[in-house]
Amino acid sequence: MPFLAILAIVALVIVFLISFFNRLRSIQIQIQASIQEIGNQLKRQANLIPNLIESVKGYMKHEKDIFTSLTDARKLVNQAIESNDPTQLNKAQESIGKIIKGLSVIVESNPEIKASQVVGSLMNELRDTADKVTYARRLLIDLSADYNTAISTIPGIWLAPTMGFKPEKGLSVPASGKFLEVSEEEIKEPSVKI
Amino acid sequence: MLNVYEQVQGNKTRSAVIITLFVAFIISAAALITYSFELDPSVIIFAAIFSLISSVISYEYGDKIVLSLNNAHPAEREKYFDFYTVTENLSIGTGIPKPKIYVIESDSPNAFATGKDPEHAIICATTGLLNKLDRTELENVIAHELSHIQNYDTRIMMIVSILIGTLSILINLVSRNRFGRDRDRKSNGILIILGLLLLLFAPLIGQIIQLAISRRREYLADASAVKLTRQPQGLISALKKISSDSSILSSASTATESLYIVNPFKNNKITNLFSTHPPMVDRIKALEQML
Numbered sequence: 001m002p003f004l005a006i007l008a009i010v011a012l013v014i015v016f017l018i019s020f021f022n023r024l025r026s027i028q029i030q031i032q033a034s035i036q037e038i039g040n041q042l043k044r045q046a047n048l049i050p051n052l053i054e055s056v057k058g059y060m061k062h063e064k065d066i067f068t069s070l071t072d073a074r075k076l077v078n079q080a081i082e083s084n085d086p087t088q089l090n091k092a093q094e095s096i097g098k099i100i101k102g103l104s105v106i107v108e109s110n111p112e113i114k115a116s117q118v119v120g121s122l123m124n125e126l127r128d129t130a131d132k133v134t135y136a137r138r139l140l141i142d143l144s145a146d147y148n149t150a151i152s153t154i155p156g157i158w159l160a161p162t163m164g165f166k167p168e169k170g171l172s173v174p175a176s177g178k179f180l181e182v183s184e185e186e187i188k189e190p191s192v193k194i
Numbered sequence: 195m196l197n198v199y200e201q202v203q204g205n206k207t208r209s210a211v212i213i214t215l216f217v218a219f220i221i222s223a224a225a226l227i228t229y230s231f232e233l234d235p236s237v238i239i240f241a242a243i244f245s246l247i248s249s250v251i252s253y254e255y256g257d258k259i260v261l262s263l264n265n266a267h268p269a270e271r272e273k274y275f276d277f278y279t280v281t282e283n284l285s286i287g288t289g290i291p292k293p294k295i296y297v298i299e300s301d302s303p304n305a306f307a308t309g310k311d312p313e314h315a316i317i318c319a320t321t322g323l324l325n326k327l328d329r330t331e332l333e334n335v336i337a338h339e340l341s342h343i344q345n346y347d348t349r350i351m352m353i354v355s356i357l358i359g360t361l362s363i364l365i366n367l368v369s370r371n372r373f374g375r376d377r378d379r380k381s382n383g384i385l386i387i388l389g390l391l392l393l394l395f396a397p398l399i400g401q402i403i404q405l406a407i408s409r410r411r412e413y414l415a416d417a418s419a420v421k422l423t424r425q426p427q428g429l430i431s432a433l434k435k436i437s438s439d440s441s442i443l444s445s446a447s448t449a450t451e452s453l454y455i456v457n458p459f460k461n462n463k464i465t466n467l468f469s470t471h472p473p474m475v476d477r478i479k480a481l482e483q484m485l
Binding site for chain 1: 275279280282283284286288289422
């Protein structure tokens with residue numbers, strides 16, 4: 001009898017270890033997938049921008065500038081997708097966000113463009129893609145939090161190192177840097193030309 | 195409080211229990227009738243096959259049956275841009291595949307979700323809902339439905355609504371048919387036995403319905419929706435709009451009632467007692483505490 005009992009306990013422990021390992025591994029895969037998703041949506045956003053530029057062309061002063069910054073932003077997106085690095089995704093998102101902000105100011109301040117159906121649906125698509133980025137980021141944050149909790153609490157804290165699980169960075173941003181400072185421009189009252 | 199994984203496991207177990215009870219009920223009813231009237235024992239085999247087949251159908255094709263009962267048609271991205279994209283976005287946020295989405299032509303604002311698991315899920319909204327809510331409100335309603343899918347609430351609710359429907363059709367058939375005029379005494383006997391059986395099983399059936407339509411599910415889905423969208427205000431104003439709207443959803447029936455986000459028979463005082471949904475005031479109160 002004691003032999004059977006020991007056997008049962010060993011079997012239980014093995015089942016637990018396997019399910020623990022599988023759970024962490026599947027969260028890891030989901031984390032990778034959500035990083036990919038953020039990248040894909042940023043790419044989609046970047047692809048929508050040229051269409052919008054086409055519609056607001058006549059109202060822009062420096063058309064060339066926006067194309068160069070778009071090319072730069074695209075490069076950042078591609079780099080981030082290749083490296084699978086969430087912090088790079090942050091940078092890419094920021095640069096695309098700037099372009100979109102500039103474009104939407106033009107749209108909002110020109111009733112003729114705003115009334116256009118093409119521009120309206122393009123703006124809807126852009127807004128929607130931004131929502132998708134938000135949700136993908138949220139999923140990444142939730143998953144990383146789950147994962148990091150699992151490996152830093154008992155029994156994970158004992159098991160994770162032997163199983164080779166390292167903490168996930170998630171969307172962590174550096175603790176110091178330029179982004180913490182508020183620039184002069186941001187303090188000024190926003191001015192919208194009508 | 196159960197966590198999500200326990201909730202999912204619980205719903206899977208309950209679904210299995212319900213199917214087993216349904217099969218057991220049909221077979222024992224057939225057995226009792228067969229032995230009381232010395233009918234051919236093949237009736238029992240027939241009953242067993244019938245109950246197994248209808249269980250499999252309710253599990254595999256329940257979503258399609260529910261859809262056709264409600265006259266739903268698929269929603270295209272161009273025509274229902276907000277509905278389509280909001281569902282897409284929320285699926286990204288929960289990490290489950292995007293459910294198929296359908297529209298019911300009705301002025302009454304309402305929505306439901308169904309399907310055996312997240313891979314075969316369906317969300318259905320009425321045109322009234324899509325027209326009367328803004329994008330944020332719609333997002334929260336869809337998030338509520340998506341939580342039902344994620345928790346496997348949809349599986350248990352789908353199975354129950356179809357099996358209970360089958361049972362009521364069967365009982366109707368038996369009590370109307372009377373198995374031919376010339377054998378009136380025999381058919382009366384069958385009715386009496388069925389009646390007794392129903393009496394015996396009534397507590398069980400009640401239990402099944404309780405299992406399926408526990409009001410806690412709605413609170414849980416509301417809370418998970420807010421966790422996903424982080425906009426309790428959006429869900430509150432959506433619920434207020436939906437419940438203050440007076441138009442009635444004619445395609446809903448008692449069998450599909452528990453699937454909807456708000457009770458489709460909202461003006462009926464009697465149904466309130468046995469309502470499948472908690473009172474709207476309480477739901478809104480719970481949400482306001484999250485603000």
